[in-house]
Amino acid sequence: MKSFTSATFRFLLVICISTILTGCEEDEHFRYISSSTPSREKIVKSAFYRFTETLREMDESERENAVKEFLIKNPNSPIIEGGGIACIYWYGNADTVLVIGDIQGSWNFPDTMNFIRCGSGNFFFRIYMLPSDLRADYLLIVDGKSMTDPRNPVVAPSVYGPHSQISLPGFIPDKVRDFRNEIPRGTIDSLVINSNYKELNSRLAVIYKPHGYDTLEALPVVFVNDGLKAIEYSSYLNVLDNLICEKRIRPVLAVFMEYKEGDQNYNLNEYEAYITAFCDELVPLIERIYKTTGNSSDRIITGVSAGGHLSLLTVLKRPDVFLNSAGQSTTTTRALFETIEKPHKFKRDLKIYLDVARYDLVYGAADSETFLFSNQKLSKSLAESGIRHQLRIFNDGHQWGNWRERTDDILIYFLSTNHPHP
CATH class of the missing domain: 2.60.40.10 (Immunoglobulins)
Known part of the structure; x- marks a missing residue:
């Protein structure tokens, strides 16, 4: 009973503080x-x-x-x-x-x-x-x-x-996740990475190659943190096949990274070594094996929760390798905000996608704030730094059932065939 009372108090305190901070905001998204x-x-x-x-x-x-x-x-x-x-x-x-x-x-x-x-x-x-x-x-x-x-x-x-x-009736499940027998499908490779970096060594990477790969050249690449769950829970391969077949996105190579015990620490704390291993060893390995453009503007890194935190830090710290990032229900830290505030010449070349849920986690974000409030502060910080981005808010929770509904939105945001890719 004592712990429940303490949790209740902390929850109410967060709401009170956040209400004070957002009382003058005009944006309806800041309302609880x-x-x-x-x-x-x-x-x-x-x-x-x-x-x-x-x-x-x-x-x-x-x-x-x-x-x-x-x-x-x-x-x-x-x-x-x-x-x-x-x-x-x-x-x-x-x-x-x-x-x-x-x-x-x-x-x-x-x-x-x-x-x-x-x-x-x-x-x-x-x-x-x-x-x-x-x-x-x-x-x-x-x-x-x-x-x-x-x-x-x-x-x-x-x-x-x-x-x-x-x-409720206004929620319509995204049919782009459905398996379709009548369309051509991509193929899958599996790599177990042999690395000098402990952060990558013996880690499985599942590689999606779009249909017709042998006839394609210079593909963009999307790297997905916690990728095996994204394949299982988000029907990611179906989404790729359907969007490519419908010509809604460019053909793309996708690298799904295995989540291993201890990754939460890499995602939130010891991220410097992981980012270095990712950018200096994994990306060059993929470039050597597969037909990619080799351009940072054609690389995307995505993740959910703590994986979103790692994805955003990767583009902010290594824009020479990645210029595009997506975070869903992103865990925020003071380090993330401080990195955004630091000046660097690539800021206006970055492109970031964010989404968060109105019923997202009430604990675990920077400064003990709710994920909803902290992600809105994150969006404001990106805007003040001149970083191109979008933030979307959904009536949902911190769940794969939420994140899987946005997989196509993320891919279209970065890879749409309707406008030139930056």
Whole structure:
């Protein structure tokens, strides 16, 4: 209980400080998300709410049949109603059921579900009011045991195991991730790197070569940190095949880097040695083996979370090798801000993509700020330094289910066939 109280205090303190700092900002993105609790005016219009009120007023002996009829008519949870109302429910034999996920303070503050006794079981429920295009992950905790929602057929990928997904009608999954039988596909090589740098030695790199590689010359290259997860969770190879086939991006070579135990330290702390190994050994190796342009303007490095931090630092510290970078839900540090502020002649040649979620992590960014606020400060710092970039904010969480929806946006941002590449 003590740790929960401490965490709650820190969360509220972050919001108070951030509200003070952003009070004079005109940009709507600096505003925090509104409460997920529906107003009285909203909730009384909910058919689900009216059902729970009717159920509560029944004799307990009548409730079980009423719930069973409800479940036949409404087999899936959550129930999404108009006006952003989302209703999560669970029925069974339990004493307590909690909801934990992105909208619960980014997995920090679980909601206790209300319940109504119904004979041999209890009907648990929680009603939320959410943005119309929200997508988020969640789990149920039933008498202390975490599980996906058994009535929710939609599951999202996670390094911690599968999560249930909640989405509102305004969220439309990106079909560019779908496998298409009818299109030509690229091919895959695998390299185990034998390096003098411990940061790279024995690390696996998976290389994507676009369809028709043997007839192509001078390809751009995208390097993807934590690349094996990006292949698995983001359907990255499908996205590349589809975008290239549709001629929405230039044919590109992609290098997917294996994440290894200890990389979090390289990504956030001992990054100098890793960046040196990456730029002075890995990039030349790829250049020797594959047909690339050899230009820093045609190299892109991307990553999520701490991998985004490493990607941004790489272009800022080694613009002789990389001029393009993408970070999704980027972890920020004082070192990152200080590097941006340092003068160097390549600043106006850099191009950076950022996105962050409104329900992103509430801890772990620079100065103990939320990821949402810190990434907006990051965007402001880049703008003040004259570095070309874009920041996009989505009603989502710190999840692969979020990041995979932007893979095509990142590739198009740097490799679009509709305008000349800088």
